Amino acid sequence: MRSPKDFFAPLALGAPAPVREIPVTPSRMIHFFDPGNEKMAAKVPDLAKKVDVLLGNLEDAVRADRKEAARAGLVAIAKANDFGKTQLWTRVNSLDSPWVLDDLITLVTEIGDKLDVIMVPKVEGAQDIHYVDRLLAQLEARAGLTKPLLVHAILETASGVANVEEIAGASPRMQGISLGPADLAASRRMKTTRVGGGHPGYLVRTDPVGDDLTAGRTTYQQDLWHYTVARMVDACAMHGILPYYGPFGDIRDVVACEDQFRNAFLLGCVGAWSLHPVQIGIAKKVFSPSPSDVAWARRVIAEMGDGTGAVMIDGKMQDDASVKQCRVVAELADALAADDPELAAAYDAATKEALG
Numbered sequence: 001m002r003s004p005k006d007f008f009a010p011l012a013l014g015a016p017a018p019v020r021e022i023p024v025t026p027s028r029m030i031h032f033f034d035p036g037n038e039k040m041a042a043k044v045p046d047l048a049k050k051v052d053v054l055l056g057n058l059e060d061a062v063r064a065d066r067k068e069a070a071r072a073g074l075v076a077i078a079k080a081n082d083f084g085k086t087q088l089w090t091r092v093n094s095l096d097s098p099w100v101l102d103d104l105i106t107l108v109t110e111i112g113d114k115l116d117v118i119m120v121p122k123v124e125g126a127q128d129i130h131y132v133d134r135l136l137a138q139l140e141a142r143a144g145l146t147k148p149l150l151v152h153a154i155l156e157t158a159s160g161v162a163n164v165e166e167i168a169g170a171s172p173r174m175q176g177i178s179l180g181p182a183d184l185a186a187s188r189r190m191k192t193t194r195v196g197g198g199h200p201g202y203l204v205r206t207d208p209v210g211d212d213l214t215a216g217r218t219t220y221q222q223d224l225w226h227y228t229v230a231r232m233v234d235a236c237a238m239h240g241i242l243p244y245y246g247p248f249g250d251i252r253d254v255v256a257c258e259d260q261f262r263n264a265f266l267l268g269c270v271g272a273w274s275l276h277p278v279q280i281g282i283a284k285k286v287f288s289p290s291p292s293d294v295a296w297a298r299r300v301i302a303e304m305g306d307g308t309g310a311v312m313i314d315g316k317m318q319d320d321a322s323v324k325q326c327r328v329v330a331e332l333a334d335a336l337a338a339d340d341p342e343l344a345a346a347y348d349a350a351t352k353e354a355l356g
């Protein structure tokens, strides 16, 4: 392990200095596309106006015989477009694959100045991040980059979950972590066959009434991902990086997708992956606080004055801790509204009504 004194030192001569704070820019949806798929690639310039993050995916969901095409496609797209404030990320192949070395060398060399974040799949522990960290520093130095690339880990192996705290703190490049429920389920030998979401068999049942064990017993489906998301959120918060829910594979079930995203939002995640254009609006809605929550948060902040003491608002006690929660919501709303006049107007209208 590196000495804390060296934590922010560049890992190669000529590499840019690591960032001291992870930039907190909107990343409500990380929109996945296959850069080697012409139909998807054609939609990218238009999608860039609707999403916070565009991610050129090179890993799973790209066929083995299309890996080079995907990599070349991403290089071409990045060179041909200026996405403005929309971030451009990539997901490279896993560190044990035959493609990842060329992914990293090509992307950093060719479009390192256009990429914001490199998502690394199947991270097992800090050693994986250390490997990528040093290699990126060497490549950045060779490419003459002035801004360091950030790294995002997918939490999708049992050992990754066991080591999530050390992964989150492994490098100043660590931007965030996403839950990868599909690979994680396989790694844990869970008996699900889905990409995220719940399962009707994972439930609790109310107690029996009398001797009849079958009648009148309501069941409640439980969240398979609660434990992992909560652990991931704590690890990220501890290290000042950002947590995300990953994929929801039932594209048709927009209702359950919204529920899964909202569970993650309420637990502290800042965004989720959109795999299909239909999921973009869902993520935008869920990961932007609602106007009524923002109005309430602003009202509590206003009525709490310097933020200490206790007051009663609409029958509810507010004190230092509740005003801190309200600041989280209000600050997120301000950051999102700064680039979105429609959202800003909705927040201001609701606040006006709440404050009278």
Ligand SMILES: CCC(=O)SCCNC(=O)CCNC(=O)[C@H](O)C(C)(C)COP(=O)(O)OP(=O)(O)OC[C@H]1O[C@@H](n2cnc3c(N)ncnc32)[C@H](O)[C@@H]1OP(=O)(O)O
Binding pocket: 031, 032, 033, 034, 039, 040, 041, 043, 047, 057, 060, 061, 182, 183, 195, 247, 249, 251, 274, 275, 276, 277
């Ligand atoms: C499970 C663990 C993981 O690793 S999840 C992350 C990896 N998976 C992915 O990245 C999947 C990305 N999404 C997809 O490949 C497609 O959306 C899938 C799910 C296959 C559905 O595609 P398809 O059957 O074409 O859907 P559709 O007919 O409803 O599409 C309508 C038009 O939209 C396009 N489209 C689809 N998905 C995207 C996307 N992610 N980004 C941009 N465009 C997309 C389709 O190409 C289709 O275009 P057109 O109308 O035919 O011109």
Ligand SMILES: O=CC(=O)O
Binding pocket: 060, 121, 154, 156, 179, 180, 181, 182, 183, 184, 246, 247
């Ligand atoms: O890569 C994501 C997953 O769920 O696996």
Ligand SMILES: [Mg+2]
Binding pocket: 060, 121, 154, 156, 180, 182, 183
């Ligand atoms: Mg995966």
